[in-house]
Amino acid sequence: MEQNLDNVKIGERIRTLREDIPMSREKFSEMIDISEVFLGQIERGECSLSLKTLFSIVSFTGASADFILFGENSQNSYTKKINRMLNHCEEDTALFIYNIIHDIYSYSKKVNNKN
Secondary structure (H helix, E strand, C coil), rough: CCCCCCCHHHHHHHHHHHHCCCCCCCHHHHHHCCCCHHHHHHHHCCCCCCCCHHHHHHHHCCCCCCHHHHHHCCCCCHHHHHHHHCCCHHHHHHHHHHHHHHHHHHHHHHHHHCC
């Protein structure tokens, strides 16, 4: 099965990810190590992104490559939001947030098992 990559749609998804953070084009391009001009060209679908740039976007935003390339996403919106938030935290802050979520989840499982 052949799937064609649509640079315009890929660019739109990347722009949406950036705006959801929210982050300026200048700051986002700095974070993924490309020029602001090149990011603009990608977001408008004028240029294709390299594997390195795709990897940088995935690593920075927490979005899946499937979502960026094909619009398919296995994560729900809350998972995406949590991933994006954690990707912007210092390591100790991310661990703190993880522990809070873990404790709430564990407590919720206990409460639900009593019912």
